[in-house]
Amino acid sequence: MRYDFTTRPQRSESGSSKWNSMLKINPSAFHGIVPLSVADMEFPLAPPIAQALSRFSQTSCLGYTDPTDEYYEACVLWQRRRHGWPAEKDWIATTPGVVPALFNAVRSFASEGDGVIIQPPVYRPFRDAIERGGRRVVENPLLPPDGDALGTAGRPRYRIDFEDLAIKAADPRARLLLLCSPHNPVGRVWEPAELRRLLDICVQNDVIVVSDEIHGDVTMPGHDFTSIMGVADPSDYDHIVVCTSPSKSFNIAGCQSSAIFVPDEHLRERFEEGMADAAFFQLNAFAYPATIAAYTLCDEWLEQLLGVVENNYGILRGAIEAYLPGVKVMPLEGTYLAWMDFRAWGLADAERSRILEQEAMLFLDHGPKFGTQGSGFERLNLACPSDVIEGALERLVSVAHERKLDTIGR
Numbered sequence: 001m002r003y004d005f006t007t008r009p010q011r012s013e014s015g016s017s018k019w020n021s022m023l024k025i026n027p028s029a030f031h032g033i034v035p036l037s038v039a040d041m042e043f044p045l046a047p048p049i050a051q052a053l054s055r056f057s058q059t060s061c062l063g064y065t066d067p068t069d070e071y072y073e074a075c076v077l078w079q080r081r082r083h084g085w086p087a088e089k090d091w092i093a094t095t096p097g098v099v100p101a102l103f104n105a106v107r108s109f110a111s112e113g114d115g116v117i118i119q120p121p122v123y124r125p126f127r128d129a130i131e132r133g134g135r136r137v138v139e140n141p142l143l144p145p146d147g148d149a150l151g152t153a154g155r156p157r158y159r160i161d162f163e164d165l166a167i168k169a170a171d172p173r174a175r176l177l178l179l180c181s182p183h184n185p186v187g188r189v190w191e192p193a194e195l196r197r198l199l200d201i202c203v204q205n206d207v208i209v210v211s212d213e214i215h216g217d218v219t220m221p222g223h224d225f226t227s228i229m230g231v232a233d234p235s236d237y238d239h240i241v242v243c244t245s246p247s248k249s250f251n252i253a254g255c256q257s258s259a260i261f262v263p264d265e266h267l268r269e270r271f272e273e274g275m276a277d278a279a280f281f282q283l284n285a286f287a288y289p290a291t292i293a294a295y296t297l298c299d300e301w302l303e304q305l306l307g308v309v310e311n312n313y314g315i316l317r318g319a320i321e322a323y324l325p326g327v328k329v330m331p332l333e334g335t336y337l338a339w340m341d342f343r344a345w346g347l348a349d350a351e352r353s354r355i356l357e358q359e360a361m362l363f364l365d366h367g368p369k370f371g372t373q374g375s376g377f378e379r380l381n382l383a384c385p386s387d388v389i390e391g392a393l394e395r396l397v398s399v400a401h402e403r404k405l406d407t408i409g410r
Contacts, residue, residue, distance in 0.1 A: 003301050004044050005308045006385050008034065011042070022363045034388045035363040039184070039337060041251040042384035046301040049250060052293035053286055065285040067094055074295040075259040079244065083216060085229040091263045093272050094283050096256035098214045098243045100275075102178060103129040105210045105241055108274035109267070110135050110175035117168055117177040117207070119160065120371030123184045126212075127371065130178075138174060140165045141373050142186060145330065157331055158186045162197055169205040177202055179211040182218070182225060182334030185370050185379040189223040189334040196231040203239045208267070210241045214258075215335040217249035217302060220310055223333040229261070237263040241271065248336075249302060250294040251383070257287030305383075309336045312382040312389045319393045324406050336383040343376035345405050352378075360399040362392055 011019050018038035022029055034042055044050075072089040079087035095101040106129045110116055115138040116130045130137045141164075145156030168174060179198070182189045190198075202209050211228040219225045229242055242261040247253035262268035275281075316338055317329045326344035342352055349368050356362045356378070364381075367374030382389065400406045 001300070003046065003304050005304065006387075007044055008042055008385055008388070009044055016040075025363065026357050026361070029361055029363070032391070033361050033363075034384060034392075036381040036384065036388075036392060037363050037365045037379075039248060039335075039381060040253050040383070041305075041336075042388060043251060043305070045252075046250055046294070046298045048297035048301070049252060049290050049293045052289045052297075056286065056289040060285075062285045064282055065288060066282060067092075068288060070292055071288045074292045075244070078295040079227070079229075079261070083225060083227050083230065085227050087229070087261055088263070091261045091268065093260045093262055093268060093275065095258045095260055095275060095280060096283055096287075097247070097253070098212055098245050098258050098260075099125045099129075100278075100280065101241075101243045101258055101260045102126065102210065102212065103133065104271060104274045104278065104280075105208075106130055106133045106135055106176065106178075108270045109208050109210075113173070114176075115168075115171055115174040117165070117174060119180065119183070121185060121367065121374035121377070122178075122180050122370055123212075124369050126178045126180065135175075136173070138168050138171070139371075140168050140177075141371075142183075142188075144373070157333075158183070158188050160190075160194055160198060162201065165198065166201050166205075169201050169207045174205065174207055176208050176210055179209055179228065181211050181213050181228065182215045184215060184335055185337055185339045185365070185367075185374070185377075187330055187332045187335055187337065187339055189219055189225055192226045192231050195226060195228055199228060199231060199236060199239070203236055206239070208239050208241065210243065212243045214243060214245050214248050216244070218306065218309065218336055219334040220306070220313070220332055225334060229263075238267060240264070241267065246291050246294040249305075250290075250298055252290045252294065255287045255290040256284045257291045259291075308386070309382050312384070312386055313338060315386060315389050316380070316382065316393065319397065323397045324400055326406065332382075336381065338380045338382055340378045340380060341376060342378060347405075349375055352376075355399060355403070356396070360392075360395045362396055 018035045022035040076087045112134040115136045117138045118126045119140050143159040143161050216225045245258040313332045320327050328341040330339040353366050365379040367377030
């Protein structure tokens with residue numbers, strides 16, 4: 001069946017974090033403006049999930065709820081059949097989101113003052129988890145696109161700086177590496193050889209890899225996602241934590257459901273003790289039926305979603321190349337988030353943000369949020385009806401031409 005990816009849900013008065021943020025930044029944002037920042041979707045809920053939640057609310061109560069065998073089986077079989085790695089029920093620790101899992105991993109596996117490696121520009125909570133936990137941020141910045149970093153489409157792509165990573169991991173105070181896979185915001189889907197090389201460096205230096213794979217289901221044609229577990233040997237398991245969730249793939253972040261796979265029993269005990277110390281004992285009652293429905297009934301919905309994201313990316317790239325040649329759109333391999341380089345405009349980050357938000361009515365996630373390496377960049381959410389992307393681009397092009405910003409970079 002064909003699912004609805006054209007209707008815009010009414011979210012302006014629903015308590016949506018994304019919408020509230022837009023209206024706080026610019027209270028005059030007029031009707032029809034949709035924020036393209038926070039990574040959730042502007043689509044109706046997948047019908048099988050909506051139906052499952054409705055049945056649950058009508059036949060059960062909202063008391064304290066533990067994971068069921070059906071929930072565990074759905075999580076395990078999804079990873080096995082979708083991503084091809086040998087997930088096991090006993091490896092799962094549940095958390096109310098991947099971000100809480102990252103915070104807990106930092107606190108559980110590293111002591112105050114220990115180093116935790118990240119690869120910026122990267123999702124802001126990676127850095128927050130380290131700094132708020134009193135641990136030390138160790139940056140292994142991604143190598144930015146250049147002429148010798150061409151991807152399968154012949155376009156520049158970001159790369160891991162393995163030489164620098166080997167140096168950083170060799171520090172005896174380095175305890176963890178937080179891996180973003182696929183990478184948010186740059187859109188890379190790491191190849192098996194890259195993952196194996198990264199894992200080799202970390203295992204050799206006794207560094208635990210905590211792999212955030214929340215966007216693993218969202219890849220573009222020509223790119224296949226590989227879990228870190230897909231390249232691991234059993235002897236590596238005591239250095240691996242895999243964070244998974246249906247929240248991005250199926251737009252159910254509000255249900256607060258994540259399955260964290262920790263194959264090593266000792267690591268898993270430490271992780272679960274950390275969650276207990278933070279008083280995280282159970283998930284939202286709706287997390288279980290929503291996850292089961294997503295992982296067992298929504299394959300077709302997800303495939304159609306990926307087609308919409310691919311089409312929206314094509315609209316974005318085509319319009320930028322035609323009308324704003326100074327702006328560069330990075331290749332999108334995975335996630336539904338486009339990473340855009342505005343540095344040719346020659347504007348300070350604050351001024352560019354002001355122009356986008358106050359004049360173009362375009363509300364994005366600004367690059368500096370992802371680290372100093374994001375200065376000059378913007379992240380744009382493509383998970384919305386195509387007419388939303390078209391309207392946003394019309395406003396952007398109009399303001400850029402009026403200010404003659406489009407002449408820069410020609």
